[in-house]
Amino acid sequence: MLWKTTCVLLHKNRFTSFSVPLTTQITSHFPPISNLKHFCIKGHLKDALIEMAIQGEQMCFEAYDSLLTQCVNLKAVREGQRVHAHMIKTCYLPPVYLRTRLIVMYTKCDCLNDARQVLDEMPDRNVVSWTAMISAYSQRGYTFEALDLFVQMLRSGTLPNEFTFATILTSCSGVCGLNHGRQIHSLIIKRNFESHIFVGSSLLDTYAKSGEIHEARRVFDRLPERDVVSCTAIIAGYAQLGLDEEALELFRQLQKEGMESNYVTYASVLTALSGLAALDHGRQVHNRVLRSELLSYVVLQNSLIDMYSKCGSLTYSRRVFDGMSERTVISWNAMLVGYGKHGLGREVVELFRMMRKENEVKPDTVTFMAVLSGCSHGGLVDEGLSIFEELVSAENGVEPEIEHYGCVVDLLGRSGQVDRALSFIERMPFIPTAAIWGSLLGACRVHANVPVGEYVAQRLFEIEPQNAGNYVILSNLYASAGRWEDVTMLRQLMMEKSVTKEPGRSWIKQGRTVHSFHASDRSHPRKEEVFAKVKELSEKIKEAGYVPDLSCVLYDVDEEQKERILLGHSEKLALAFGMIVTPPGLPIRIMKNLRICVDCHNFAKFVSKDYLREVSLRDSNRFHHIVGGTCSCGDYW
Numbered sequence: 348m349l350w351k352t353t354c355v356l357l358h359k360n361r362f363t364s365f366s367v368p369l370t371t372q373i374t375s376h377f378p379p380i381s382n383l384k385h386f387c388i389k390g391h392l393k394d395a396l397i398e399m400a401i402q403g404e405q406m407c408f409e410a411y412d413s414l415l416t417q418c419v420n421l422k423a424v425r426e427g428q429r430v431h432a433h434m435i436k437t438c439y440l441p442p443v444y445l446r447t448r449l450i451v452m453y454t455k456c457d458c459l460n461d462a463r464q465v466l467d468e469m470p471d472r473n474v475v476s477w478t479a480m481i482s483a484y485s486q487r488g489y490t491f492e493a494l495d496l497f498v499q500m501l502r503s504g505t506l507p508n509e510f511t512f513a514t515i516l517t518s519c520s521g522v523c524g525l526n527h528g529r530q531i532h533s534l535i536i537k538r539n540f541e542s543h544i545f546v547g548s549s550l551l552d553t554y555a556k557s558g559e560i561h562e563a564r565r566v567f568d569r570l571p572e573r574d575v576v577s578c579t580a581i582i583a584g585y586a587q588l589g590l591d592e593e594a595l596e597l598f599r600q601l602q603k604e605g606m607e608s609n610y611v612t613y614a615s616v617l618t619a620l621s622g623l624a625a626l627d628h629g630r631q632v633h634n635r636v637l638r639s640e641l642l643s644y645v646v647l648q649n650s651l652i653d654m655y656s657k658c659g660s661l662t663y664s665r666r667v668f669d670g671m672s673e674r675t676v677i678s679w680n681a682m683l684v685g686y687g688k689h690g691l692g693r694e695v696v697e698l699f700r701m702m703r704k705e706n707e708v709k710p711d712t713v714t715f716m717a718v719l720s721g722c723s724h725g726g727l728v729d730e731g732l733s734i735f736e737e738l739v740s741a742e743n744g745v746e747p748e749i750e751h752y753g754c755v756v757d758l759l760g761r762s763g764q765v766d767r768a769l770s771f772i773e774r775m776p777f778i779p780t781a782a783i784w785g786s787l788l789g790a791c792r793v794h795a796n797v798p799v800g801e802y803v804a805q806r807l808f809e810i811e812p813q814n815a816g817n818y819v820i821l822s823n824l825y826a827s828a829g830r831w832e833d834v835t836m837l838r839q840l841m842m843e844k845s846v847t848k849e850p851g852r853s854w855i856k857q858g859r860t861v862h863s864f865h866a867s868d869r870s871h872p873r874k875e876e877v878f879a880k881v882k883e884l885s886e887k888i889k890e891a892g893y894v895p896d897l898s899c900v901l902y903d904v905d906e907e908q909k910e911r912i913l914l915g916h917s918e919k920l921a922l923a924f925g926m927i928v929t930p931p932g933l934p935i936r937i938m939k940n941l942r943i944c945v946d947c948h949n950f951a952k953f954v955s956k957d958y959l960r961e962v963s964l965r966d967s968n969r970f971h972h973i974v975g976g977t978c979s980c981g982d983y984w
Contacts, residue, residue, distance in 0.1 A: 406433065406439065408442065408445065412445065412448065414426075415445065415452055418430060418452050419455050427456065443469065443471050446469050449462075450465050450466055450480055457487075462483060463480060466480050472503070473505065477503075477511065481515055482510075482514045485517045485518045490519075494527060507534070512534075512540055513546050513548070516528060516549040516550055516552070516553045528557065541566075542569070544570065544572060544574055547567070547577060548574070551580050555580065555587070556587070558588060560585060564581065575606065575607050575608065578612065579612040582597055582612065582619075583611070583618075587618070591622035592619075594615070594616065594618075595625070598616050608639070610641045610644040611646070613650070618653075618654075624658045624936065626659065629658055633651060636651075645673060645675055645678065648671050649675070649678050649681050652681040652682055653684075655667065656686075658936075659934075659963040659965065664685050675708060679702050679708065683714065683721060684720075687718075687723075687969075689969070691721070692727040694721075695721030695725065696721070696727065699734075712746075715734070715747075723754060724761075725981075726762060728759070732758070735751065735754075749783075752772075752777060753782055753783040756768045756783050756787055757790075760789070760790025760791075761790060761793075765790055766799065769802075779806075785820075788800060788807060788817060788821070791803060792823050795827055800820075812846075813844065815847055816849075818841050850866065851866055853940075855921045856936065857929075862921070862924060864921050867912075868917065873924070880927055884923060884950075884954055888953035891956070892953070895910050895946055899947075918950075919950055921939075922962065925962075926954070931960075937964045937965070938964075942966050942968050955974060955976055
């Protein structure tokens with residue numbers, strides 16, 4: 348007589364009961380463990396879980412490993428929890444390896460608390476277990492938890508390996524983490540891991556992100572071998588700190604040494620080229636990207652949009668943007684910022700409407716900042732205020748931040764509504780920052796509003812007493828009103844507080860050489876030729892109606908001396924050099940580290956008109972594209 352038993356299986360979320368002979372049960376309904384592995388390989392996770400339920404206590408290491416691997420690959424947290432629960436119910440004591448797989452499964456599914464509980468309950472832990480949990484914390488920005496766990500690991504007597512060091516270093520970025528990074532660096536040296544490629548790359552990246560680029564370069568130079576990750580990390584470090592020329596030079600050097608570049612490398616180089624406004628080099632990098640078939644990476648396409656717009660070539664920016672098969676919110680933001688920097692407010696609003704109409708991605712806080720800033724630079728006061736009201740009403744699910752209020756202050760200030768801007772600041776739900784007060788002070792200078800300018804300047808002196816720019820703007824305001832005693836008083840105050848002004852610098856690229864000019868610069872090898880050209884240009888455009896704006900000179904001297912000082916401005920020297928070395932028909936591209944002065948702006952407009960030259964000038968604030976005596980900013984900056 349055959350004994351019968353009842354099997355209960357979970358299938359498609361339903362319980363099915365049936366009776367089978369015991370011998371059949373053993374041979375047919377309890378398939379070998381290899382079948383469970385087969386289900387996992389084929390991706391039949393539900394069937395595999397059913398097999399797990401059938402086998403009960405017969406489950407072994409290999410079967411659990413196959414199931415957990417499948418759960419990790421699919422990020423199937425519920426199924427992973429069932430596997431974990433099965434281990435507990437069947438009193439299975441998993442070895443360290445399987446417990447570590449549980450940690451990995453939970454961290455992959457963002458269940459960090461569950462992962463940590465597994466780690467804390469482990470009777471034995473190895474370096475892989477600790478590193479898995481530390482990595483999960485580091486990758487999600489839980490730097491304190493990662494560092495604390497690393498200390499616990501050291502106290503337990505477990506020695507870190509190269510992966511542990513590479514992981515924990517990612518939690519040591521920034522000024523606050525630099526001290527921890529140095530301490531870990533000491534441990535790395537003691538454990539003789541400094542020359543390891545993974546550890547070395549993470550170490551130099553930590554120093555670079557903390558602003559210690561020289562330390563990063565020292566680590567890089569000591570690496571016995573370098574890969575694309577370490578090379579990219581050091582190039583990105585230079586680019587992120589604004590050391591664009593150094594980044595570009597290192598890229599050239601590594602290219603000669605045979606370095607392979609990936610999409611992150613090219614994105615970092617494009618960041619550096621954006622800072623230098625080196626359009627020709629940017630096109631060369633674009634060609635390299637096309638040949639390497641890396642253009643499908645959205646990050647790289649976004650970098651190209653940004654590079655072309657910062658180099659003054661919005662046509663190419665838009666071409667890259669329109670050719671993207673997939674756009675992220677960063678893609679839209681990069682294009683919006685590009686239009687805004689060029690003063691094309693109408694295009695900003697039109698693109699914003701297109702973004703909302705297509706509904707590919709939702710606008711974020713940066714999107715609204717880009718749109719409001721674009722309206723400000725383009726003089727679109729009504730449109731900007733309307734969009735701000737829409738933002739405040741929270742129709743787009745974006746909470747207005749202080750930066751958005753700052754854009755409105757800038758919008759009102761640029762349009763000459765200085766008193767209204769001050770009233771808006773006083774009603775803001777935020778405490779105004781130095782950037783907001785600074786924006787209003789600049790508007791007071793442009794629109795010659797001395798009373799409000801004095802009030803705003805006093806607020807700025809309290810917030811940032813060492814910022815020379817605020818003193819200079821107020822000096823400009825006093826000088827334009829003829830209040831020379833106040834100008835002198837401000838100079839004395841700057842000397843007493845040891846406040847130094849950043850010298851103005853303009854530069855222009857010829858071939859592979861960047862030519863820099865400072866005010867009244869006599870260091871350039873072609874200085875005599877340059878100054879003679881400035882004088883020639885000045886005399887010619889005076890005949891066409893150019894009148895020097897003497898209010899741009901902060902010295903109480905006679906008008907002849909003021910005019911001589913104006914002719915020595917770095918923008919004019921760079922423009923004159925550009926007229927000498929740039930062939931007719933080609934645009935003259937100039938960069939400046941500070942905001943262009945009113946007189947140099949007028950000077951460039953007259954030169955453009957009288958000599959039929961296109962001038963592209965990028966200052967610290969925006970682009971000025973001057974053609975036929977008309978600037979893209981509409982004299983509104």
